[in-house]
Amino acid sequence: MPNSSSINDEQVETLITDVLEQYGYDFTGYSRASFKRRLLRLFSLDKQVSFAEFRYKIANDSTYFKRFVEQITVNVTEMFRDPVFYKALREKVFPNLGTYPFIRIWLAGCSTGEEAYSMAILLKELNLLNKSLIYATDINPTVLEKAAQGMFPLSQMKQYSENYIGSGGTKDFSSYYSANYSLAKFDNELKAKMIFSTHNLVSDHSFNEFQLILCRNVLIYFDRDLQFKVLQLFDNSLEKLGYLALGTKETTDFSPISKRYKRLETEKIWRKLSDEKL
Amino acid sequence: MKNCNALVIGGSAGSLEVLIKVLPKIDINIPFPIIIVVHRKQGTDSLLSELLSTKTALIVKEIEEKESVLPGTIYIVPSDYHLLIEKNLTFSLDYSEKVNYSRPSIDVTFQSAAEVYGDKLVCLLLSGSNSDGVNGLITVKNYGGETAVQDPLTAQVNYMPAQAILKANIDKVLKIDEMSDYINSLS
Numbered sequence: 001m002p003n004s005s006s007i008n009d010e011q012v013e014t015l016i017t018d019v020l021e022q023y024g025y026d027f028t029g030y031s032r033a034s035f036k037r038r039l040l041r042l043f044s045l046d047k048q049v050s051f052a053e054f055r056y057k058i059a060n061d062s063t064y065f066k067r068f069v070e071q072i073t074v075n076v077t078e079m080f081r082d083p084v085f086y087k088a089l090r091e092k093v094f095p096n097l098g099t100y101p102f103i104r105i106w107l108a109g110c111s112t113g114e115e116a117y118s119m120a121i122l123l124k125e126l127n128l129l130n131k132s133l134i135y136a137t138d139i140n141p142t143v144l145e146k147a148a149q150g151m152f153p154l155s156q157m158k159q160y161s162e163n164y165i166g167s168g169g170t171k172d173f174s175s176y177y178s179a180n181y182s183l184a185k186f187d188n189e190l191k192a193k194m195i196f197s198t199h200n201l202v203s204d205h206s207f208n209e210f211q212l213i214l215c216r217n218v219l220i221y222f223d224r225d226l227q228f229k230v231l232q233l234f235d236n237s238l239e240k241l242g243y244l245a246l247g248t249k250e251t252t253d254f255s256p257i258s259k260r261y262k263r264l265e266t267e268k269i270w271r272k273l274s275d276e277k278l
Numbered sequence: 279m280k281n282c283n284a285l286v287i288g289g290s291a292g293s294l295e296v297l298i299k300v301l302p303k304i305d306i307n308i309p310f311p312i313i314i315v316v317h318r319k320q321g322t323d324s325l326l327s328e329l330l331s332t333k334t335a336l337i338v339k340e341i342e343e344k345e346s347v348l349p350g351t352i353y354i355v356p357s358d359y360h361l362l363i364e365k366n367l368t369f370s371l372d373y374s375e376k377v378n379y380s381r382p383s384i385d386v387t388f389q390s391a392a393e394v395y396g397d398k399l400v401c402l403l404l405s406g407s408n409s410d411g412v413n414g415l416i417t418v419k420n421y422g423g424e425t426a427v428q429d430p431l432t433a434q435v436n437y438m439p440a441q442a443i444l445k446a447n448i449d450k451v452l453k454i455d456e457m458s459d460y461i462n463s464l465s
């Protein structure tokens with residue numbers, strides 16, 4: 001019999017219930033396979049010995065709960081991840097949005113901010129940064145603190161610079177940051193147009209109307225029902241003719257909002273055609 | 279094994295040519311899904327499914343997240359995501375840290391499949407130059423599944439199958455031209 005998993009499926013459900021009751025964080029709609037894998041990872045990282053103790057700690061120690069949220073969520077990200085996607089923003093989305101007097105952008109599940117700085121660089125190169133505002137939100141406050149610092153490992157810059165070029169960038173990527181020991185500190189000018197805030201896609205409401213919403217590689221962690229609910233939230237937060245962008249493996253197909261959206265050819269970008277509520 | 283519910287094939291360097299030789303000989307009526315996890319460069323995924331679909335009459339598709347796992351279909355794990363399988367037999371993709379310097383990681387999918395399919399799972403590890411997949415095979419065995427590897431003597435890069443033989447309990451060591459008969463006999 002398998003002994004590798006020290007937490008069984010029933011115990012996973014118990015923890016989800018505890019966390020909802022104690023802290024109001026609702027993970028019931030999360031994909032269980034990934035959630036369980038993260039739980040087991042945390043359990044072994046922290047050298048927990050029994051489920052009972054682990055459970056007690058999560059439910060009663062709010063400092064440890066903070067760590068729980070940090071570790072259960074997957075915060076892996078990159079600058080200009082999927083360069084072709086950013087190229088499509090450059091060539092197909094911003095030429096339209098650029099005609100607006102003001103551009104409000106929501107990055108939902110922005111993690112440590114690499115996406116936000118990529119977006120700011122794009123806007124700056126298109127001369128749109130001045131009239132744009134980037135709302136970058138995440139469930140995890142710790143990643144937002146990092147994002148606000150705008151410092152990323154210098155060792156990543158070679159990769160990011162290649163991504164940047166792949167996205168159609170023509171400047172010297174290193175002109176956007178200064179090297180500071182092992183870190184690359186991005187220009188404050190880029191940060192000036194960002195607002196960081198915690199926002200839980202499961203339980204928090206729409207807080208503004210946007211012309212562009214990006215939510216990339218977050219929905220993969222949700223089951224279909226929760227995905228539909230979150231897509232509805234985006235729909236409520238998007239202006240008519242606004243754009244919704246998802247990760248390369250995510251889609252609005254199958255969801256009730258899909259009828260009102262038209263996909264941009266092969267990109268994972270959809271345009272909202274009508275405002276009618278269904 | 280009879281009544282196999284899923285076959286997962288993992289491979290790295292040197293595994294593509296094995297797949298190209300084996301897939302054409304797979305019975306088009308196989309009653310279980312075949313899930314293929316291979317290491318490769320980012321952004322080349324549709325190329326792989328396109329290439330492999332020219333080698334078989336079976337449906338070959340790159341996995342979409344939350345789609346149902348269907349029998350008689352060959353699924354390719356997209357590059358740069360880990361593949362997990364949910365208890366309700368749907369696929370989940372995951373963008374967490376690399377495992378064994380790899381994403382997708384073969385270990386991750388073997389382990390996830392083991393939890394879901396238990397003793398109705400067969401995992402086959404092919405040619406490759408790192409040891410991704412070896413721990414996964416150990417888990418598969420713990421759950422009562424069947425483990426198979428490419429005969430290292432026939433592997434372009436023998437490290438991966440050789441490590442598996444060394445560290446895990448392997449039921450079948452297969453030469454390339456034995457693989458299709460083996461797979462066809464699983465039903």
Ligand SMILES: C[S@@+](CC[C@H](N)C(=O)[O-])C[C@H]1O[C@@H](n2cnc3c(N)ncnc32)[C@H](O)[C@@H]1O
Nearest residue numbers: 073074077109111138139140200201202216217
């Ligand atoms: C894999 S990262 C994606 C980062 C970035 N968007 C990208 O594509 O590179 C997923 C992010 O979603 C966040 N997240 C998970 N559940 C969330 C929720 N309920 N509300 C808001 N953000 C959430 C995680 O904290 C994490 O930072």
